[in-house]
Amino acid sequence: MSDKLDRIKQIISTLFNVDAASLTLASSPKDIPGWDSMGQLMLILELEQQFDIQIPPERAEKLSSISQIVDYVEEST
Amino acid sequence: MLTHAHALLSLSPTLGTAQQIANTLALELPHRAPVKLKVAFLRSYTVEPCIPFLRALAALHGVELTVRVGEFNSYAQEIIDPQSWLYTFDPQIVILAALTRDLAPDLWHGSGDVTVEQASAAVDAVVSPLASLIGQLRSRSRASLIVQNLEQPALANAGLFDSRREIGQQELIRRVNRKLSQEALGHDGVYVLDYDALVARQGRERWNDEKKWLTSRSPVAADCLILAAREYLRFILPLAGRISKVLAVDLDNTLWGGIVGEDGPTGIKIGPEYPGATYLALQRTILQIADRGVLLAVCSKNNPADALEVLENHPEMLLRPRHFAALRINWTDKAQNLRDIAAELNVGIDSITFLDDNPVERQRIRLELPEVTVIDLPLDPAGYAPTLLSSPVFERLSITAEDRARTGYYSAQRERKTSETSAGSLEDFYRSLEMKSEIVDVTSVTLARIAQLTQKTNQLNMTTRRYTESEVQTLAGDPGWKLFGVRIVDKFGDNGLVGVVFLRIAGDTLEIDTFLLSCRVIGRTVETMMLSRVCEIGVAAGCSRINAWFLPTRKNEPAAKIYADNGFTKIEENADGSLWQLSLGGELIGKPEWIGQQGVLASVYE
Secondary structure, X not given: OHHHHHHHHHHHHHHHXXXXXXXXXXXXXXXXXXXXXXXXXXXXXXXXXXXXXXXXXXXXXXXXXXHHHHHHHHHHO | OHHHHHHHHHHOOOHHHHHHHHHHHHHHOOOOOOEEEEEEEEEOOOOHHHHHHHHHHHXXXXXXXXXXXXXXXXXXXXXXXXXXXXXXXXXXXXXXXOOHHHHOHHHHHOOOOOOHHHHHHHHHHHHHHHHHHHHHHHHHOOOEEEEEOOOOOOOOXXXXXXXXXXXXXXXXXXXXXXXXXXXXXXXXOEEEEOHHHHHHHHOHHHHEOHHHHHHHOOOEOHHHHHHHHHHXXXXXXXXXXXXXXXXXXXXXXXXXXXXXXXXXXXXXXXXOOOOHHHHHHHHHHHHHHHOOOOEEEEEEEOOHHHHHHHHHHOOOOOOOHHHEEEEEEEOOOHHHHHHHHHHHHOOOHHHEEEEOOOHHHHHHHHHHOOOOEEEOOOOOHHHHHHHHHOOHHHOOOOOOHHHHOHHHHHHHHHHHHHHHHHOOOHHHHHHHOOEEEEEEOOOOOOHHHHHHHHHHOOOEEOOOOOOOHHHHHXXXXXXXXXXXXXXXXXXXXXXXXXXXXEEEEEOOEEEEEEEEEOHHHOOOOHHHHXXXXXXXXXXXXXXXXXXXXXXXXXXXXXXXXXXXXXXXXXXXXXXXXXXXXXXXXXXXXXXXXXXXEOOOOHHHHO
């Protein structure tokens, strides 16, 4: 769990240019300027490659906080 | 960081990796002044996920990209409106990225069931608006334009029957692409990116991610994004002047299988049968690269006698000593050998690409000489030739007569050096060369070479200002500018177009914007001949003085004394460089008497 959380924080930190230490489970697009709709697409592409998963579009649009992403990655890997 | 970045990108070629490299690499490569370029994407689809890869790959080649992306399907307005962001942004490169389904929906969705007469109208309906946009963009902007052509569908809408008709969907798309290529050839600075071939190389079904297209207008599968970026890089590196002039190759287990010192000339693997055939394929590719004007060199740890025995006498070898402009076969450290090769061939170390099967040697060169381009060969020798052929540092957007004849120049150069040592005084040496010069204008024949010289010349270059072909053409048409090139012929042969001067008339001052000379003719007073021509132009234009900046770089030390040596006075100095002045009221610079003039040389170019 904590390993995946760290990796996901790292991904969000790199993609959106924010300090990984400032991220929490509650972090969401509202707190992170680069996490707009294009950012969401980049994030999904990166999650799919990093965790070798396919995220269906219906789920992809609902992944709107770090905790939701962690839960999804946990259940699909 | 550099070695780390290469490893990271090949182990984990994801967006995050690319983003990380792009964000940090430019800052951590202090030895390499990056070329800064602005790139504008005009597009019909989501290109954003490709951009971190593009910026990362460019950074690894010393190019720092600033990328802006237009609105979806708004490229026409963005080109037509002179007030659009495109012209404010003022990019050096514009990429027009539109998909067949957006650009030509009738071709993409239709059955392609048209008559021969309708076909040409259908092709025109797609290409004519594009041609008009290309023309408008070229007239408003100096940017080079890269236009993606139309990809074919994975399967034709009419199925097999599509190819049973004289014209079908696939044939229509082929005709559009052919016409688009012809259109591009009619413009300077417009290039077609063969998107259809790019997709086909990977496989249409693997390339396209239909679900991402439907949800995000992002058609390219995640693992193909880096391949799209590599394709853009093949255009960007030559446009940025970040190309290699020399390919330095290892011998054992690179040009042939096995180790000649251990297996002997008859034990090594080279020839038409596998596994020798894989090495033969690499040699053939190396010759194809040399045909583009790239010099070849050998950099090998070996007994010279063993290695030369193979190079000279092995019946199956394609590469022979005459193909190489420099040979370093010894037990010296390869980094030192590469430095020596650069010195011998008069090129910068960053103009060298190193090809070696041994990852340890590659790592060593990356650490010791980060400016050298190192090609990462795969483990399987069958992949050597394709890997080399796909390297972007050997891409050329135009290949001139000079490029093709280059190896000949260098062998003649060796004879000139011999002549230099036998001639008595320096003046005797100049006379012995029987040099003749010709001043040439910017014409359709010389344009490509003149632009290329501004992009590639590093050493004897006073300001190192890079110009694209279209920029040179713009300046040539401006009455406030005077441009000329210089061609030098001597008794050993034709050196080709080797010097370039761009002048700007500012009131009664003639400013030298660009003054450069190929290293091929350094130390032969050609620069004095060129300055005497500059004086003549200044007097004819009614100027009373010449102003000229010398802007030092890490490479152009050989140019530092030219203005002082020719009677200019330093009048200003700042962090960027020094400003030199020559009065046109007094004695003017004369032509060296040993350089004759020849007016009939032009015919050789036709």
